[in-house]
Amino acid sequence: MNFQKICVLGLGYIGLPTASTFATHGIRVFGVDVNRRVLDTLKNGGIHIHEPGLRTIVEAAIKSGKLTVAEQPEEADAFLIAVPTPFYPDRTGEYNDEVYKLADMRAVTSAAEAIVPYLREGNLVVLESTSPPRTTVDLVKPILERSGLKAGTDFHLAYSPERVLPGQILRELIDNARVIGGVTPESAQAGAELYAIFVKGKIIQTDATTAEMVKLMENTTRDVNIAIANEFARLAERFGVDVWEAISLANLHPRINILSPGPGVGGHCISVDPWFFVETAPDLTPLIYTARKVNDEQPHYVMSLVQKALGSLKGKRIAALGLAYKPDVDDLRESPAAEVAHLLLDVGADVRAFEPFKMDGLPGIPMCRTFEETVKDADAILVLVRHSQFREMDPSDVAALTSTRVVVDTVNALDASAWKDAGFEVFRLGVGKFSILD
Numbered sequence: 001m002n003f004q005k006i007c008v009l010g011l012g013y014i015g016l017p018t019a020s021t022f023a024t025h026g027i028r029v030f031g032v033d034v035n036r037r038v039l040d041t042l043k044n045g046g047i048h049i050h051e052p053g054l055r056t057i058v059e060a061a062i063k064s065g066k067l068t069v070a071e072q073p074e075e076a077d078a079f080l081i082a083v084p085t086p087f088y089p090d091r092t093g094e095y096n097d098e099v100y101k102l103a104d105m106r107a108v109t110s111a112a113e114a115i116v117p118y119l120r121e122g123n124l125v126v127l128e129s130t131s132p133p134r135t136t137v138d139l140v141k142p143i144l145e146r147s148g149l150k151a152g153t154d155f156h157l158a159y160s161p162e163r164v165l166p167g168q169i170l171r172e173l174i175d176n177a178r179v180i181g182g183v184t185p186e187s188a189q190a191g192a193e194l195y196a197i198f199v200k201g202k203i204i205q206t207d208a209t210t211a212e213m214v215k216l217m218e219n220t221t222r223d224v225n226i227a228i229a230n231e232f233a234r235l236a237e238r239f240g241v242d243v244w245e246a247i248s249l250a251n252l253h254p255r256i257n258i259l260s261p262g263p264g265v266g267g268h269c270i271s272v273d274p275w276f277f278v279e280t281a282p283d284l285t286p287l288i289y290t291a292r293k294v295n296d297e298q299p300h301y302v303m304s305l306v307q308k309a310l311g312s313l314k315g316k317r318i319a320a321l322g323l324a325y326k327p328d329v330d331d332l333r334e335s336p337a338a339e340v341a342h343l344l345l346d347v348g349a350d351v352r353a354f355e356p357f358k359m360d361g362l363p364g365i366p367m368c369r370t371f372e373e374t375v376k377d378a379d380a381i382l383v384l385v386r387h388s389q390f391r392e393m394d395p396s397d398v399a400a401l402t403s404t405r406v407v408v409d410t411v412n413a414l415d416a417s418a419w420k421d422a423g424f425e426v427f428r429l430g431v432g433k434f435s436i437l438d
Helices: 015-024 036-043 054-063 106-118 135-147 169-175 185-195 208-239 243-250 273-280 286-310 336-346 371-375 395-399 416-421
Strands: 005-009 028-032 067-070 078-081 087-095 098-103 124-127 156-159 178-182 203-207 317-321 350-354 380-383 406-409 425-428
Touching (some): 005 106, 015 028, 015 054, 015 067, 015 078, 078 106, 098 273, 098 286, 106 124, 124 135, 135 156, 135 208, 156 185, 156 208, 178 185, 185 203, 286 406, 286 425, 317 371
Parallel strands (some): 005 078, 124 156, 317 350
Antiparallel strands (some): 156 178
16 A cells, blocks of 8 residues: 555554654654643644653654644544553442443544544554554444444544553564454455555454454553562562562572562553453453452551551651652553552641652642652651662662651562661562572
């Protein structure tokens, strides 16, 4: 196919890098977002996402005239849907007395409906948003066929999941293998031709539902593996073991790769995607469901660790370091660190949070603009995210800024021996003893 113009619906963590990458490869791209603030920021030369290298590529795309943005789609040769697919905050399903979360597909529905007036024969539509199995054929296809055109005959329809890591999105968009699932083999081929414009990794063609399942399987596997790491941390505390030492020793085995425990699982993928399997097949997913429950309960477990360090939490000032869902990114979506902060506030603690990658934080969590302000007058320092800035803290310098000598490390960010030598009492997630490695 000859792609002269692409319309990308959704200019978030995936849509904006994708749109900009196509534009810098010479394709005219029309970016669409319903968030007026996002559009105004881009039109004024800014970006609303922290991602290494993104500002440079967006500026180049816009200055070249290849990337323009607006609130409504236009006619194009291909349409990419890259909108959020969270779960409902206030709606759940139930199976055998077990409650599970439900996918909120309203943004995908709206994006598909917005394409209908502009859909023409020979077009390609690609859903990139992570979705429950059969979304492409059971939800998107019927909406697009309201145009009077038939998917797989009059226009091509495919699913291609993003498979990138925040902090490395621009590189992985190009270098990672790409899965293209079509409603017909011809649709998969059309999708492969589109992404071949910039993808250097292998492009694999399959059917749409298989492609949907591939993405969910990847993130569900990580969720289950993190859940077992979190359970190992709880067991280590029960048995008087340092889980970090135990994991490092177990991982010496050539076929073992235990992940790291922490305050839980966050982000828009790993903490959300497994629920799509549970929702669509609750009778077949007891393991996935249990892993989700373990990881969702982990912030409560972290709060109990803080309580162990401080006793009563009511009125205690806690310096919470980090609110992002993972190190060195500004993404706070579904963050377990933020959930810990909310839980502490709910029991009467005086929380002051510092998130160096997103200073405005989240609604309802008191924020500080500087590290110094955060730790001043604190009763405890709580490390919730393994940001480089926190790993590199000098305990002697921190001791000069605050009178507290209590540190709770939930992500193995600190050199416990150095902090103890500086006079701090260090409480570490998953540690039931003072390790000989400290």
